[in-house]
Amino acid sequence: MTQETPCATSYDVIIIGGGIMGASTACFLSQNKDFQGKVLVVERDPSYEFASTSHTNSCMRQQFSTSLNVKISQFAADYVKNLGTYLADARVPALSIQNFGYMYLAGDEKMAQTLRANHAVQKAAGAATRLLSRDEIAADYPFYQLDDILLGSINTVDEGFFDGQAVFDWQRRISREAGVEYIKGEVIALTKNAAGNRIESVTLATGEVLSCGQLVNATGPRAARTAAMAGIALPVEPRKRFTWMFSAAKPLDRPLPLTIDPTGVHVREVGGGIYQAGGHTEHDPAVEFDDFTMDHSFWQAHVWPVIATRIPQFEAIKVTTEWAGHYAYNTLDQNAITGPHPEISNFLFLNGFSGHGLQQSPAMGRGTAEWLTYGAYRSLDLSPFHYGRILANRPIRESAVI
Ligand SMILES: Cc1cc2nc3c(=O)[nH]c(=O)nc-3n(C[C@H](O)[C@H](O)[C@H](O)COP(=O)(O)OP(=O)(O)OC[C@H]3O[C@@H](n4cnc5c(N)ncnc54)[C@H](O)[C@@H]3O)c2cc1C
Structure with missing residues (x-):
């Protein structure tokens, strides 16, 4: 009698963290006709009680010192004001920005x-x-x-307040309806292949092992802990x-x-x-x-x-x-860290937003979904924010930080 090793459940993309960054990425992926894969979002606390997304002040601004950050917020404004069109869903109510500046x-x-x-x-x-x-x-x-x-x-x-909670709720709803799975679970370990250049699977606190084609670290303030599971140092x-x-x-x-x-x-x-x-x-x-x-x-x-x-x-x-x-x-430059790890190429960062992540989530979700689908950005080029600058100690200083 042979003992069978149970086969790990397999996903094309696993997103760790279901806050606004994870939700936005899942939503853009689920809407991309060129992406046909299976997507899982693993969230340790689906009440989101302590997530940054729940503690936010939910405002957006165009006043940054980096041109790319201005463009990222310009897309946020367009996305919020036209959410129903972006989500292609007539149920989505019209949202506006309270432009107090x-x-x-x-x-x-x-x-x-x-x-x-x-x-x-x-x-x-x-x-x-x-x-x-x-x-x-x-x-x-x-x-x-x-x-x-x-x-x-x-x-x-x-420039002003927008209803980030409504954006978050609708993105989760639309992506779920399109087939994205959300589960409650805490990722406690990542396993690499023998060559050490790919993440093969994630292990949950329950002991369950899930294999992944690509992995997104969207774990907010816990991002460095998640990266460390793959032996990656992250200054967050x-x-x-x-x-x-x-x-x-x-x-x-x-x-x-x-x-x-x-x-x-x-x-x-x-x-x-x-x-x-x-x-x-x-x-x-x-x-x-x-x-x-x-x-x-x-x-x-x-x-x-x-x-x-x-x-x-x-x-x-x-x-x-x-x-x-x-x-x-x-801690390097208070800016986003995005894109793939240069050696562990199926490990993607979505980290370090330092107080402006809510407004950056539409552009970051769109860009990360593009990278997961095409291996390149098709809209806004987010590569200046890649992890390479961290390794090279080349900060992109953002002087308009609150
Ligand atoms: C007081 C305050 C005010 C802010 N004001 C603004 C503002 O006005 N405008 C703006 O643009 N931004 C603002 N921000 C920033 C913005 O809220 C964040 O950048 C954004 O919410 C980050 O989203 P996230 O998905 O990266 O992180 P989070 O919302 O923290 O989500 C990460 C998720 O990952 C989960 N997780 C972590 N580890 C694991 C694991 N091992 N396994 C499974 N799940 C895991 C967590 O439970 C969490 O739900 C503010 C933040 C704060 C704290």
Whole structure:
């Protein structure tokens, strides 16, 4: 009697992580007529309670210092505003962008120079960014205290809040209906072939082994842990970011742009007298994957004083909700890491989004699906963000990071 070795269930593509990056990739793959394979998304926590995607502030901007990042957000705006057309589904409701814009405030000449340089990049890429003198800011937004401000930069076209949760829900629904499988499971090991240049299978915490043609690492702040399972070093770590929702006793009489104070604290309009603020402590270490504790003293000692100084009308405000989330922080250059590993060619990165991943997910999902299908990009060339720059220690510095 011979004992049979059970055959591992096999998929053409396994995506580890079902947050917005995994969902977007699965969705674009499922819609690509040239891709005929079997796709699996493995997600350790389908409630997504602690995923970055659930802790996001869900805003998009055109104001980046890198032309490619501007183009990535321009596609995001088009995708969100035409989601039903992109998903080819009449059930999808029309979504819009709440165009309050981002207002970057420069408090010294160095910051002002950065805004001017970024403005040139953004204009060349077709963004509608405007530089405003102190007087011009005061005329349009009289609620700011501007004594210490030299220059502002704002864009109110395709810049502001969008319903990222709706995009996420629809992408999962459409891809599931098209045959993508989603399972609950934690990937704990990756097995390579004898030559060490391909991932053959993933092992789940249950012991189940699933073989894969290609593998996508879409594990957000845990991306380095996943890469390490294949012996790959990835400079991505969880960094804590705090969010507060507050109501104002005297709401502003016009929309508050997402204002980035020179201190780094940011605050924006939500609607109905509610506002949202965010920030991080100056000491900004990597944290444990499951550490989401709030630092309550930080609001009182730093964030609220900054807000009340910048907008004196916000002297009387009341925090209604607060939470801590994790950026998947790319310590080399705070930019995306995409594409295949140069030696383990069926291992694809989708990592390191450092606070701008929600808006980048349409372009990243589309590009990764193209790479999985054709071995090349067909729309936007994302190769500048490939892992090779990490190995070569060639950062693509993004100076407009929040
Ligand atoms: C406070 C805050 C505000 C933000 N604001 C904005 C914003 O305004 N605009 C913007 O564009 N971006 C913003 N971001 C960033 C954005 O939310 C993230 O870049 C984006 O959600 C990342 O998506 P992801 O799919 O890569 O990661 P995640 O959403 O974290 O998803 C990764 C998934 O992988 C799963 N996983 C991990 N390891 C395993 C494993 N071994 N096996 C199986 N599953 C696994 C996790 O459970 C998780 O669900 C913000 C982030 C934070 C924290």
